[in-house]
Amino acid sequence: xxxxxxxxxxxxxxxxxxxxxxxxxxxxxxxxxxxxxxxxxxxxxxxxxxxxxxxxxxxxxxxxxxxxxxxxxxxxxxxxxxxxxxxxxxxxxxxxxxxxxxxxxxxxxxxxxxxxxxxxxxxxxxxxxxxxxxxxxxxxxxxxxxxxxxxxxxxxxxxxxxxxxxxxxxxxxxxxxxxxxxxxxxxxxxxxxxxxxxxxxxxxxxxxxxxxxxxxxxxxxxxxxxxxxxxxxxxxxxxxxxxxxxxxxxxxxxxxxxxxxxxxxxxxxxxxxxxxxxxxxxxxxxxxxxxxxxxxxxxxxxxxxxxxxxxxxxxxxxxxxxxxxxxxxxxxxxxxxxxxxxxxxxxxxxxxxxxxxxxxxxxxxxxxxxxxxxxxxxxxxxxxxxxxxxxxxxxxxxxxxxxxxxxxxxxxxxxxxxxxxxxxxxxxxxxxxxx
Numbered sequence: 001x002x003x004x005x006x007x008x009x010x011x012x013x014x015x016x017x018x019x020x021x022x023x024x025x026x027x028x029x030x031x032x033x034x035x036x037x038x039x040x041x042x043x044x045x046x047x048x049x050x051x052x053x054x055x056x057x058x059x060x061x062x063x064x065x066x067x068x069x070x071x072x073x074x075x076x077x078x079x080x081x082x083x084x085x086x087x088x089x090x091x092x093x094x095x096x097x098x099x100x101x102x103x104x105x106x107x108x109x110x111x112x113x114x115x116x117x118x119x120x121x122x123x124x125x126x127x128x129x130x131x132x133x134x135x136x137x138x139x140x141x142x143x144x145x146x147x148x149x150x151x152x153x154x155x156x157x158x159x160x161x162x163x164x165x166x167x168x169x170x171x172x173x174x175x176x177x178x179x180x181x182x183x184x185x186x187x188x189x190x191x192x193x194x195x196x197x198x199x200x201x202x203x204x205x206x207x208x209x210x211x212x213x214x215x216x217x218x219x220x221x222x223x224x225x226x227x228x229x230x231x232x233x234x235x236x237x238x239x240x241x242x243x244x245x246x247x248x249x250x251x252x253x254x255x256x257x258x259x260x261x262x263x264x265x266x267x268x269x270x271x272x273x274x275x276x277x278x279x280x281x282x283x284x285x286x287x288x289x290x291x292x293x294x295x296x297x298x299x300x301x302x303x304x305x306x307x308x309x310x311x312x313x314x315x316x317x318x319x320x321x322x323x324x325x326x327x328x329x330x331x332x333x334x335x336x337x338x339x340x341x342x343x344x345x346x347x348x349x350x351x352x353x354x355x356x357x358x359x360x361x362x363x364x365x366x367x368x369x370x371x372x373x374x375x376x377x378x379x380x381x382x383x384x385x386x387x388x389x390x391x392x393x394x395x396x397x398x399x400x401x402x403x404x405x406x407x408x409x410x411x412x413x414x415x416x417x418x419x420x421x422x423x424x425x426x427x428x429x430x431x432x433x434x435x
Contacts, residue, residue, distance in 0.1 A: 028057065029088040030064070030080060034349030034368075035423040037080050039064040039072055052103065060122070079150055082138040086353060145169050148344075157183045159197035177202040193303060247289070253282040253297070277302045345419035346371035350412055354425055359432035363402045365425055367395040367412035375414035382409030382424065402429050 028041040041064050047053050057063060061077045072080070091100050110120035128137035131144040131152040140152035145166045147153050155164035157171035160183035164171045174183035176199045177190040186194050186202035194201045248268040250258060261273045268287070272279055280302040286295050303322075317339040321332060351366045369375050377395045380386070387406050391398045399406055407429040413422040 027090045029086075030084060031086050031088070031353070032080055032083040033085045034347065035085070035353065035425075036347065036349070037076070037083075039066055039077075039080055041065075058122075078136050078138055082136075088354075140166060158195050158201075159183075160194065160201075176200075177204075247287070249286045251284045251286070253284050256281070272300075275300075275302055342372065343416070343418040344370075344372040346375035346414035346416055346421045348412055348414045348421045348423045350423055350425040352425075354428070356428040356430065357402050358430045359404055360401045363399045363406070363427055363429075365397045365410065365412070365427075367397070367414070369395065369414040371414065371416050371418065373416050375416040378413045378415070380411050380413070382411060384408055399427075402427070404429050404431055 027043040027047070029038055030040075031038040041057055043053070043055055059081070061072050061074060064072055064077070066072050066076070089102065089105075091102075108120075110123040123135065125135050126137045128134070128141075131141050131154065133139050133141045140146055142163050143155050144152040145155060145164060155161065155169065155171060157164060157174070158178070160176045160178045161171040161174050163173070170181045171183050174180065174187075176183075176194075177187045178194045178201070179185060179187045180194075184194055186192050189205055190202040191205050192200075192202045248264070250262070250264055250270045252258065258270075259272060259276075259279060263271050263273070265271060268285070270283065270285070280300055283298050283300060284295060285298070286293060317337050319334055319336050321334050347370045349368050351368055355363055355365065357363045365379075367377050367379070369377060379392050379397045384405070387399055387403065389400060390406075391400070395412075397410060397412075407427055409424050409426050411422055411424045413420060415421075
């Protein structure tokens with residue numbers, strides 16, 4: 001449903017008019033959640049005394065003003081309308097007002113169904129770009145979420161999930177044997193690099209099975225039982241008897257030369273130092289003696305470290321360990337990741353947004369902030385002097401026995417090295433019948 005117009009019938013009776021200045025001219029205010037954005041409308045003509053005033057407000061960009069007096073752009077206008085927290089209508093128009101009443105308020109809406117009430121030609125139905133949906137492309141499509149600039153970006157799930165939580169960005173229902181907030185690691189029982197982004201990133205661990213084909217190759221000089229906890233295949237110090245002499249040649253099946261870091265040992269083992277990704281491939285061992293020749297093949301797979309991850313956070317910093325092994329040996333290396341925290345300007349909201357209390361009751365506001373580093377909070381009163389009995393404790397402003405003179409605007413300001421943000425709230429105090 002899309003709002004089209006707002007109709008209001010206001011009656012005001014006052015004894016005389018008093019000029020409050022420009023701020024007094026604001027008649028209607030629309031604020032977004034957390035009071036991050038707001039826009040205003042000025043009644044034209046102005047409210048007449050002792051008479052009913054009927055206003056019809058078209059929800060268009062040209063009807064409203066931003067806090068700096070400019071007309072909102074189409075983008076800013078739709079962004080505010082898609083996140084409305086409050087629509088505030090001014091109730092006091094003069095310094096001494098007998099009463100003001102809102103006799104009627106109606107908001108027309110447009111729906112895609114036939115209603116026999118005529119068409120609403122001002123309502124658009126956009127063809128949205130990838131990642132957006134809605135009549136005005138005001139929402140993110142499934143698989144996208146809004147960034148700090150209110151743009152829809154694809155969920156960062158390393159290609160293993162099609163959707164994420166639109167508020168936190170946590171990936172939903174990780175596939176391809178992966179898990180984690182970003183599907184960034186292989187599930188238990190699987191190994192590999194899940195950040196590569198292919199369905200085969202995580203493969204089943206080659207754990208021993210209780211079948212003969214998975215036991216130690218005793219013919220090649222190994223003993224042990226890897227099916228037991230802590231069991232492994234180990235050399236027994238005996239090598240199979242072979243008649244020589246032998247001529248052993250190592251080569252690559254693709255015809256490339258062995259790297260200059262490769263060395264053939266005294267027992268014909270091939271060792272490649274400082275393995276690089278270009279060393280990956282299929283290697284051939286050809287052994288020849290007087291009885292003939294035999295050829296065996298071995299695959300070398302090089303798993304590189306993943307660099308340039310787009311979702312690194314401060315808590316990801318630490319020491320990471322990479323372990324590689326083959327049937328002969330195992331090697332381990334470590335790398336340290338240091339993450340510098342990015343400075344983020346504070347965001348602020350006041351809870352509750354506005355508050356009305358009876359005289360001598362307690363009024364309390366809480367200033368909720370975010371930012372990096374954690375911002376400092378300051379409370380101030382808009383005009384006049386803060387009640388001496390008011391207590392400010394951290395982010396909480398508390399007036400234990402509110403007086404009529406405490407009715408005013410109050411501002412919460414949050415500051416850190418990245419910037420300053422300030423929002424306001426209003427405290428209304430009703431007169432006590434005993435005062």
